[in-house]
Amino acid sequence: MTARTAGARRHLWPTASAAGLALALALAGCSGSTSDDDAGSTSTSTSTSGSSSTATAGSGDVVALAEAFSATLDEDQQEALEQEYTFENAANWSNLPNSLLGGGGGPGGGGGSTSSGRVGLQTDSLTDEQWAALDALLDGVTGSAPDEGYDEVVQHLAADDYLADNGGGDAYGRGQFFVAFLGTPSDSGTWGLQFGGHHLAIANTYVDGQLAGATPSFRGIEPFETVEVDGTTVQPEQQEAAAFNALLESLDDDQLATAELSSSYNDLLLGPGEDWAFPETAEGIPGSELTDEQRDLLLAAVQTYVGDIDDENAAAVLATYESQLDDTYVSWAGSTAMTEIGDYVRVDGPQVWIEFSQQNGVVLDGAHPHAVWRDKVTDYAGTTS
Structure with missing residues (x-):
């Protein structure tokens, strides 16, 4: 897609394969509740509305x-x-x-x-x-x-x-x-x-x-x-950038304008230390205004984060996020390439929160990404204090 502007420590690991953006969207979902538990001085609350997986296999x-x-x-x-x-x-x-x-x-x-x-x-x-x-x-x-x-x-x-x-x-x-x-x-x-x-x-x-x-x-x-x-190929965040690029490039000019943020972003809003600080109002374009193809691309981008957890639980979480897609917003800043310094994209739903932000290099020259996946219900399994 083209971009629119706006020593002893060594350990032998399996060789990583170089996969493209081929994501399985037809995942079987399940829902249910988790039980509350008194964990000492912590306050823990978990959702009972299908927001977290009840998959117990494994x-x-x-x-x-x-x-x-x-x-x-x-x-x-x-x-x-x-x-x-x-x-x-x-x-x-x-x-x-x-x-x-x-x-x-x-x-x-x-x-x-x-x-x-x-x-x-x-x-x-x-x-x-x-x-x-x-x-x-x-x-x-x-x-x-x-x-x-x-x-x-x-x-x-x-x-x-x-x-x-x-x-x-x-x-x-x-x-x-x-x-x-x-x-x-x-x-x-x-x-x-x-x-x-x-x-x-x-x-x-x-x-x-x-x-x-x-x-x-x-x-x-x-x-x-x-x-x-x-012997290990290192490229693990390239498919996230490609997934977001594909989503943004699918938007027409009016949709892009609706989704574009008025501010620039040089880092994440909800990085470390910014717990439970979700904005009250979502910005961007809602999933209800996307075509079926665009909604699939949005879900594919979300899957690049949800797929980091075990497969069975990932299927359940993704099914929950898919059920909330109408009210899930996409916004962006910088360019749609998602490969340049200052490129930024956000997914903000009833539960899902994902940010992807291209940073200046620290050790090496060039851009490198930071990204965070949070959940407005199940971060820390609901523990807030």
């Missing part, structure tokens, strides 16, 4: 995978991994390298040290066996599509290794990520799985064996162009 596997990973750790590492389930801990994520948050865990990160920047266990202390167990856990809670889910995580960590080797130094690399269990993994009660670091945040909250929230979910990437790292 939930026991998640607990088993979490326990299997923990079993590979020594006592100090387990102490770092296991954190209290509180909103403060759940909301303690960022897109920044951990060194810029005051953390880092010291040289080598030995002994499972914690960080003042992020909670949890730093990955630079993991052995190959421990990495393999963590890989299995991440694979179990993420999607199976190429360039999404687990494949996307693989590429993100490879990208950070690339930055470490190309000017970023020790502040970057897969050893600078953190994993935390907030609460005890179980099929009863509330617990959370966090995994993240520079440009990546996974935050799954489980209530009584069900995935009750998979957001906030942050994705960014530098470099944005395709590179190869130890």
